[in-house]
Amino acid sequence: MNPHVLDQFLFIALPYVSLFTFLLMTIYRYRQQSFSFSSLSSQFLENKQHFWTVVPFHYGILAVTVGHLIAFLIPRSILAWNSHPLRLYVLEVSALACGLLTLIGLIGLMLRRGTTTRIRKVTSLNDWILFTMLLIQVVSGVGIALFHPWGSSWFASNLSPYLWSIFKLNPDISYVTAMPHLVKLHIVLAFLTIGFFPFTRLVHLLVIPNPYLWRKTQVVRWYGHPQK
Amino acid sequence: MQVRSQVSMVFHLDKCIGCHTCSVACKNVWTDRKGAEYMWWNNVETKPGTGYPTKWEDQEKYQGGFETNGDGKLHIKSTSKTKVVPNIFHHPNMPSMDDYYEPWTYDYQNLFNAPEGSDQPTAEPISMIDGEKIDVQSGPNWDDDLGGSPIYAENDPNLEGLTEQQRLQLSSVERLVFFYLPRICNHCLNPCCVASCPSGALYKRGEDGIVLIDQKKCRAWRSCVSACPYKKTYFNWFTGKSEKCILCFPRLETGQAPACFHSCVGRIRYLGVLLYDAEKMEEVAKLPDDELVEGQRSMILDPFDPEVIAEAKKNGISDGVIEAAQDSPVYQFVMKWKIALPPHIEYRTLPMLFYVPPMSPVQASKPEDTITHNSDNLFHDIDDSRVPMKFLANLFGAGHEGPVRYALAKQKAVRWHRRAETVGDIDRETADRMLREANCTREEAEEIYKLTALCTFEDRFVIPPMHREQAIEMMKEPHEHREEVGFGFVGGPRRGL
Numbered sequence A: 001m002n003p004h005v006l007d008q009f010l011f012i013a014l015p016y017v018s019l020f021t022f023l024l025m026t027i028y029r030y031r032q033q034s035f036s037f038s039s040l041s042s043q044f045l046e047n048k049q050h051f052w053t054v055v056p057f058h059y060g061i062l063a064v065t066v067g068h069l070i071a072f073l074i075p076r077s078i079l080a081w082n083s084h085p086l087r088l089y090v091l092e093v094s095a096l097a098c099g100l101l102t103l104i105g106l107i108g109l110m111l112r113r114g115t116t117t118r119i120r121k122v123t124s125l126n127d128w129i130l131f132t133m134l135l136i137q138v139v140s141g142v143g144i145a146l147f148h149p150w151g152s153s154w155f156a157s158n159l160s161p162y163l164w165s166i167f168k169l170n171p172d173i174s175y176v177t178a179m180p181h182l183v184k185l186h187i188v189l190a191f192l193t194i195g196f197f198p199f200t201r202l203v204h205l206l207v208i209p210n211p212y213l214w215r216k217t218q219v220v221r222w223y224g225h226p227q228k
Numbered sequence B: 001m002q003v004r005s006q007v008s009m010v011f012h013l014d015k016c017i018g019c020h021t022c023s024v025a026c027k028n029v030w031t032d033r034k035g036a037e038y039m040w041w042n043n044v045e046t047k048p049g050t051g052y053p054t055k056w057e058d059q060e061k062y063q064g065g066f067e068t069n070g071d072g073k074l075h076i077k078s079t080s081k082t083k084v085v086p087n088i089f090h091h092p093n094m095p096s097m098d099d100y101y102e103p104w105t106y107d108y109q110n111l112f113n114a115p116e117g118s119d120q121p122t123a124e125p126i127s128m129i130d131g132e133k134i135d136v137q138s139g140p141n142w143d144d145d146l147g148g149s150p151i152y153a154e155n156d157p158n159l160e161g162l163t164e165q166q167r168l169q170l171s172s173v174e175r176l177v178f179f180y181l182p183r184i185c186n187h188c189l190n191p192c193c194v195a196s197c198p199s200g201a202l203y204k205r206g207e208d209g210i211v212l213i214d215q216k217k218c219r220a221w222r223s224c225v226s227a228c229p230y231k232k233t234y235f236n237w238f239t240g241k242s243e244k245c246i247l248c249f250p251r252l253e254t255g256q257a258p259a260c261f262h263s264c265v266g267r268i269r270y271l272g273v274l275l276y277d278a279e280k281m282e283e284v285a286k287l288p289d290d291e292l293v294e295g296q297r298s299m300i301l302d303p304f305d306p307e308v309i310a311e312a313k314k315n316g317i318s319d320g321v322i323e324a325a326q327d328s329p330v331y332q333f334v335m336k337w338k339i340a341l342p343p344h345i346e347y348r349t350l351p352m353l354f355y356v357p358p359m360s361p362v363q364a365s366k367p368e369d370t371i372t373h374n375s376d377n378l379f380h381d382i383d384d385s386r387v388p389m390k391f392l393a394n395l396f397g398a399g400h401e402g403p404v405r406y407a408l409a410k411q412k413a414v415r416w417h418r419r420a421e422t423v424g425d426i427d428r429e430t431a432d433r434m435l436r437e438a439n440c441t442r443e444e445a446e447e448i449y450k451l452t453a454l455c456t457f458e459d460r461f462v463i464p465p466m467h468r469e470q471a472i473e474m475m476k477e478p479h480e481h482r483e484e485v486g487f488g489f490v491g492g493p494r495r496g497l
């Protein structure tokens, strides 16, 4: 295939298909199957390896996700921060550490799912597809950190504008076509994951509790007439 | 004063025969489903024993309930607001399936399908989780009737504070002693499960105080499982939702007693409305341990007091509910006679299920004292009871013997009063002295006797009218409503992908 067409497919068509699938299917699932929104915790079935896998994975992935979001939303401040080499090193090393933490946690999660009979019973095909996608994604992310350093800077300067161009409905892929293959893989897989998102357990991300910290301690519901 | 009504319960432990009919009734109606096999919303434990899940009363281990730590506030022990973020990924004190038991069935097919051989085919136990053969190690009532006492009974957390001699006495050969403790959710006034839920999925129904989990809002953060000190919220490992006793609200709404109440063979269960002052809740829940039993009683209002009735009406409580509160058997046991006590009120959730502590066996611990009635202390057999008072106090008095002794003494006085009346082997004078010392009158003794021994279905269950239809009428056209609602979810409660 003409590389130009391929690029257009991967970096324009795929992102839109994924984002629309994400949006429509998430809304549809929430409206039709809100019962199915759950973290589907497996701590009850296996309580020992659970801590050593779920916890590092989540702290790692949350830090990494938030990092990507910041670089996407406020690229200028990242560039300003990185203008000082020492600060750049600190950021790069912490990002790599979080990536490794995620990787270790994720491998642990997969081993736990594969080896504990009880947990295997509550693991669906979608779970395995998702775990594989996440694994490739995290490995490629760590690979990028190792082989294409200073990602925090070039993400902010090159990828952030590309992502913005997608959201502004005026896609400009000149930023990405010049990227190394590993980075391209990471981008494509990211969009695939977003498209697959509503069909997986990842929907728990959308229902993370927020009213807890400021609601009243006790919850009372009245039938018919409001609370007196 | 903020008057609310609460459907409350009394279990009369002296009458429980440990038949587990209640548990089976509940299982058949509500938890005979995938993911819920291990759940016993109603379970019956042998005491002393470690219970279900094992050692649920050991809050060092499970961190259930509330604590007050000096700053004048109540804190959820397991997941206070500061701990919610780290705990959401992994709850350090959550019981796992091994703390309950792994449910199993038997490979009955093998009885039909086994190839011809020299042995009879057997139906081997297989796990209901993974379908593999299982070496059964424990079950929901593994220590029933003191089975395996050295591992179970001797590790009962309520033995704390008992002398070595008292412990030995509980398990001495030929004088073993135990009683049964049927347990359901207490539908607490200050439910720790509700307070702990990060999603706000648990709630207390305003009209009747039943505590429920909104299955559509539960996201499997599992905080309630850790927080409930009675371990009465359960995690459904298949649907990824927590579940708990619903006090058979669909039955209550149609005027029927909950399944476990209805089926109770020993007729130990009573259900009725209590009116209480919701404003006092926080203050009471923070009282020191020895004031909690009295404190909880001080929240419960007299349904005959005109001022209470006026306030109740102002708060939208219907006349029918107020009448039900006036007829409530629970009010009699808890407030009038004060012989029913809350379990482990030191967990500070203010449970609304009360237990009449068991007297049996009447025989005292010292053999030579058992038949002599001429001791000066008419209640010597209670003080020397084979179930040490301290043990009952740990269960029903937050460690304090006062309220427990009061309840037992009154029960004994009632028995002796009835013996003086019908058998005649006790003289009237002694019986009257006993009643006096137990703070009871002849009339009261008769009432206690009637509601304990001669009670009918209608005496035991005074179910308030729930008036769902009126609530609906207020909001919309009833026919329209009928067309809009049905049972269950559109699309069914499917496990997430």
Ligand code: HEM
Pocket (backbone or CB within 6 Å): A039, A040, A041, A042, A043, A054, A058, A061, A062, A065, A109, A113, A201, A202, A204, A205, A208, B088, B089, B220, B221
């Ligand atoms: C603040 C945000 C998040 C919260 C509160 C959260 C919470 C949870 C909880 C409670 C579980 C169940 C763990 C268990 O007990 O078995 C879980 C599982 C999982 N989460 Fe998250 N999560 C968050 C963010 C994320 C993110 C950003 C990702 C990745 C993209 C993610 C991916 C997963 C996966 C793959 C599992 C399944 C793990 C397994 O059981 O094998 N989560 N999450």
Ligand code: SF4
Pocket (backbone or CB within 6 Å): B184, B185, B186, B187, B188, B191, B192, B193, B194, B211, B227, B228, B229, B230, B231, B232, B233, B244, B349, B351
């Ligand atoms: S007994 Fe447990 S589950 Fe029931 S209301 Fe009290 S805290 Fe909640």
Ligand code: SF4
Pocket (backbone or CB within 6 Å): B015, B016, B017, B018, B019, B020, B021, B022, B023, B044, B180, B182, B263, B264, B265, B266, B267, B268
């Ligand atoms: S049915 Fe009644 S008597 Fe039998 S175990 Fe349950 S509570 Fe006790």
